[in-house]
Amino acid sequence: QQSPNVFQNLIADSAHRIAIAHQVALSKWDSNGVVEDSAREAQVIQNAVAAGQSKGLSEASLTSFFRSQIEANKLVQYSLLADWQVAGKAPEHQKVNLATEIRPELDHLQSSLISDLVQSAEARSRPDCSTALAVAIHKYLATQGTAESTLDALALNRSLATACVR
Numbered sequence: 001q002q003s004p005n006v007f008q009n010l011i012a013d014s015a016h017r018i019a020i021a022h023q024v025a026l027s028k029w030d031s032n033g034v035v036e037d038s039a040r041e042a043q044v045i046q047n048a049v050a051a052g053q054s055k056g057l058s059e060a061s062l063t064s065f066f067r068s069q070i071e072a073n074k075l076v077q078y079s080l081l082a083d084w085q086v087a088g089k090a091p092e093h094q095k096v097n098l099a100t101e102i103r104p105e106l107d108h109l110q111s112s113l114i115s116d117l118v119q120s121a122e123a124r125s126r127p128d129c130s131t132a133l134a135v136a137i138h139k140y141l142a143t144q145g146t147a148e149s150t151l152d153a154l155a156l157n158r159s160l161a162t163a164c165v166r
């Protein structure tokens with residue numbers, strides 16, 4: 001039986017990364033920038049692999065985990081930007097700079113996520129990982145008062161879709 005809290009930090013930090021995706025979307029709205037930047041994605045993955053391998057995690061698991069985190073981020077951005085296109089405006093917000101503010105924040109969060117992966121490594125390699133993780137996400141959403149069908153809930157599930165090691 002898994003400790004119910006073994007995925008807690010991994011889930012909370014993934015949710016934080018999704019919260020930052022809202023800021024990324026605002027910065028792209030302001031700059032009229034495109035969502036996908038494949039060079040930056042490659043850099044994110046490369047940094048994660050370097051940092052995670054030095055902590056004993058495999059390249060394959062790091063690559064697939066951070067790909068999912070990035071896919072979730074893009075899901076949020078595409079959805080919000082489409083909403084704002086329809087509305088003709090984004091919500092009131094302070095200007096945020098992608099390169100100098102948001103990406104460094106994502107980089108910082110990346111080291112927490114890697115620690116979370118190390119801490120949950122045993123649980124993530126168990127056959128009951130998918131079930132235990134899905135239940136833990138469900139409970140996390142309930143605790144936060146986030147409805148299952150909201151964009152953030154969908155994105156959270158997407159962000160953790162490859163967290164279990166097969």
Ligand SMILES: O=C(O)C(=O)C[C@]1(C(=O)O)C=C[C@@H](O)C=C1
Pocket residue numbers: 024035036037038040041044069070071073074098103106
């Ligand atoms: O840095 C960006 O421009 C983002 O949109 C964030 C992010 C990510 O999740 O790290 C997502 C999509 C981009 O293709 C690159 C990176």
